[in-house]
Amino acid sequence: MSAMDAERDLIATACRVLAGRGLADGILGHISLRMSEDTLLVRCRGPRERGLAWTEPDDIRLVHFDGSEAADGALNGYQVPNELPLHVAVLRSRPDVAAVVHAHPAQVVAADLAGIPIRPIVGAFDIPGAKLAAGGVPVYPRGVLIRNRSLADEMVDAMQSRPVVLLRGHGLTSAATTVQQAVLQAVSVDGIARLSLQIRAAGGVLADLSAADMAELPDLGSGFNTGVAWQHEVARLGS
Template sequence: MSSGRADVTSRPDLAELRETVAVACRVMAERGLVEHVLGHISARLSASELLVRCRGPEESGLAYTTAEDILPVSLDGGGDHGAWAAPNELPIHTELMRRRPAIGAVVHAHPPAVVALSLVGVPPQPIYGAYDIPGARLAADGIPTWDRSSLIRTPALAAEMADALGDRPVLILRGHGLVSVAEGPPRLAVARAVLQAVAVDTLARTTLTVLSSGGVPRPISDEDLAELPDLGSGFTVDTLWRHLCRRLTA
């Protein structure tokens, strides 16, 4: 376990993953999934350690995250990085990674549309199909909601949150935001977890548009849902992630 920032910089094995998490934070900001300085992403390093987006002495928000802000922390919350502090809601990450060893990344974001939809009390539904197949499938399989709006800064609250998530990939936090998790190798899991958050945000924004227009959001038919093809991760993850990363430099 690294115990200081000097130790981090001497670990070249972490460099690529630190940069991946930093880019993912900037993608979330560019997509409007986070505002200002709130939100964080983690990636698993081992059974006992993760990398997480921390706040530094010149904190400027997720849109300006660099690899320097991504630091290792143990699953028991330990790790001294001087002026850099782990997020208050670190228990979100540590509890989920402890419970589900296959998880490679955890995202916590505050998409305004997701917050608003959770307060309206309308559950996410697969109201469209081919427009966003991954999002439709997420909704069809069920996106649970945790009814508490607490800052998840204790193991007890994190345990409640994890119970609400169960084995699902995304959990909506009522009046707070969402948590998205993905399994697999950490770099790929980071992309998947962010893309799931993007899909839920798109679903929430579209649902709110329907509601504000006087419409009633209705799920598509089971027949249409069954016709949606699996486009493969090469398209739904690799290509889309490459696009979102390129937008950062456009």
């Protein structure tokens, strides 16, 4: 398997993970990976589209940032996402980022519309998620399809340098150095949103973890936080 084929297989698996976690039900959502200064691999919609849960490596196509084929036949009947500008704007503005996830997790949307921010309400339950939330998860306040550069730049401005931004009435965008990390960040944000809704529904009050407890949370390292966690997500697909 070539390096390009391996990356396409990874992105296809990541799309199935998003669907398996309920973050990308149906046909909406996409993942991209920077390949060069002006090309990316991205999940496209093909002639046999069945949804993210059934994404195959063939659904991952190599295109230029403007959406054109990066090589003759690179699209071969596939269509790039309408929101390709979302991916491109993040990659252009964030040299530290290689992978972008855009998904539509219903519980994240519901929590935001209910006025519930993503905050560090958990501790050792999800250490990476707690630390991500403690840094703040901003919100892009427009529920629009991000299909042009102007809207994409607005989203990036709202995102600032954070790993995740919520898109009001829409979903979220997660950015990271790897596809695995970008997906796992989205999973963590979704988990906190679900807990927040459950706590509020039970009549509880949300409270951030104390500074003392945050300081006690160890960094278990990428081998555990990303490596082992990703193995689990892939294993879930076969369960």
